[in-house]
Amino acid sequence: MATSQVVTLAVVNVLAWPVLHVGFAWAGTRARAERFRPDAWLFRTRAFERTGRIYEVLFGVKAWKGRLPDGAAWFKSGFKKRSLARADRAYLDRFVVETCRGEFVHWATFLAAGIFFLWNEAWVGWIMVAYGVVANLPCIIVQRYNRVRIRQLIEQREARRDRDRS
Numbered sequence: 001m002a003t004s005q006v007v008t009l010a011v012v013n014v015l016a017w018p019v020l021h022v023g024f025a026w027a028g029t030r031a032r033a034e035r036f037r038p039d040a041w042l043f044r045t046r047a048f049e050r051t052g053r054i055y056e057v058l059f060g061v062k063a064w065k066g067r068l069p070d071g072a073a074w075f076k077s078g079f080k081k082r083s084l085a086r087a088d089r090a091y092l093d094r095f096v097v098e099t100c101r102g103e104f105v106h107w108a109t110f111l112a113a114g115i116f117f118l119w120n121e122a123w124v125g126w127i128m129v130a131y132g133v134v135a136n137l138p139c140i141i142v143q144r145y146n147r148v149r150i151r152q153l154i155e156q157r158e159a160r161r162d163r164d165r166s
Contacts, residue, residue, distance in 0.1 A: 025078075028104060029101075051148065089154065
């Protein structure tokens with residue numbers, strides 16, 4: 001392969017990732033919130049992650065989650081998830097839905113890595129898949145961790161409210 005072709009492919013690969021990231025993020029902010037139901041199969045809390053402890057122990061999520069960019073902040077209609085802005089039930093419910101939206105966007109972006117096999121040799125395609133894992137898996141972990149923790153907070157508040165009514 002000629003040097004100019006290698007350079008062209010490298011440029012296409014380097015530019016394709018931001019286009020995928022921003023494109024899926026933009027589309028995600030445009031999708032209706034009803035599409036991102038926390039009880040849907042993809043977003044459902046699994047038994048192993050009930051308290052979020054697995055993400056703390058296995059991945060040390062608390063140490064690095066604050067360093068990730070909040071892509072929603074890039075869009076006018078995006079819902080910022082860097083920190084809780086309020087503690088009322090409606091806001092917490094919305095936050096949970098928005099973690100589903102964020103998780104979906106990162107899964108979609110990662111799965112789109114398959115397109116790199118269309119114009120690259122297989123070994124380059126696999127490097128692009130590896131990049132997709134490195135760029136998206138931490139974000140998926142944070143979305144799931146935050147969702148589990150917020151749902152736990154909501155359940156604790158409901159239990160406390162029920163006790164207080166008794």
